[in-house]
């Protein structure tokens with residue numbers, strides 16, 4: 001079969017295995033070449049679906065995604081139980097660790113680091129923690145620590161100066177510093193794909209988020225009695241467990257993904273827009289949270305505001321990664337493999353001909369298991 005879009009001769013399929021375009025005239029809707037109704041890392045979803053796990057954990061297949069969703073839900077349920085029992089310090093600790101620990105498990109699960117776990121984890125998650133410690137300690141020295149009640153999400157001081165620091169200066173400084181560990185990854189040439197850059201950036205952002213949360217809540221953790229009345233802690237706990245790590249991870253993931261695109265010589269408007277989006281989203285998140293707290297609106301609105309920003313950020317990451325995956329589909333050689341998304345046995349190069357998944361986003365175990373299609377009559381199994 002000849003692909004209508006890249007003119008390669010490719011095996012029959014709904015999608016071209018070389019360029020990923022949707023084949024035939026019966027396109028479901030939209031543009032066949034960009035096929036935004038079929039997100040390249042998870043073809044069951046539209047690009048514009050603000051899904052947390054398929055966006056930030058791109059190497060997971062269907063079943064694994066569900067396991068991670070369940071683990072996350074169980075973690076949130078645990079936090080709720082601790083909160084209702086009045087064990088706020090324990091709830092804060094679980095909230096701070098929940099998403100970073102899930103991400104660590106994901107990195108092991110998908111073996112994104114291939115043969116170099118120590119170097120990759122050290123320069124992403126570990127580097128993020130170091131940057132988080134340094135930056136958060138400096139921030140606390142700069143920003144009126146006397147008025148600071150130890151809770152980074154509820155400051156007592158209301159001032160334009162404070163707002164500029166918390167809502168503008170800190171987000172911009174954090175977005176400039178958080179990608180640094182991933183930038184200095186010594187063996188980064190082993191990880192040329194933009195999807196690798198995204199994952200490394202998310203890991204660094206989550207390391208930062210963990211350090212920021214633990215330092216930010218350190219005085220609460222040390223001063224709060226083990227058992228207190230639950231009060232309004234549920235809102236801060238939700239920000240701490242869900243929205244803050246997702247913002248920090250997504251923003252840095254997008255910036256590092258852009259740096260990876262730049263290294264491939266593919267810096268365009270979409271990538272520059274991604275960096276602008278990450279910084280602006282962080283400013284909107286921090287400044288908006290601060291203003292809403294100061295005007296003492298219902299705390300639920302703060303969570304809705306934070307959720308809207310994180311959702312928009314996730315959609316931009318998917319837009320960026322989708323086009324990067326379509327663009328970077330190198331000819332990997334036809335190989336027999338099992339598609340991690342639709343679980344069909346396929347002979348494919350860059351994309352699953354059946355569901356259109358970009359195989360560069362497959363878990364490393366599946367990439368290793370690719371068996372090159374032997375054209376000679378003697379199959380490898382028969383040689384033995």
Ligand SMILES: [Zn+2]
Nearest residue numbers: 003006016019
């Ligand atoms: Zn094609």
Ligand SMILES: [Zn+2]
Nearest residue numbers: 339342352355
């Ligand atoms: Zn498939």
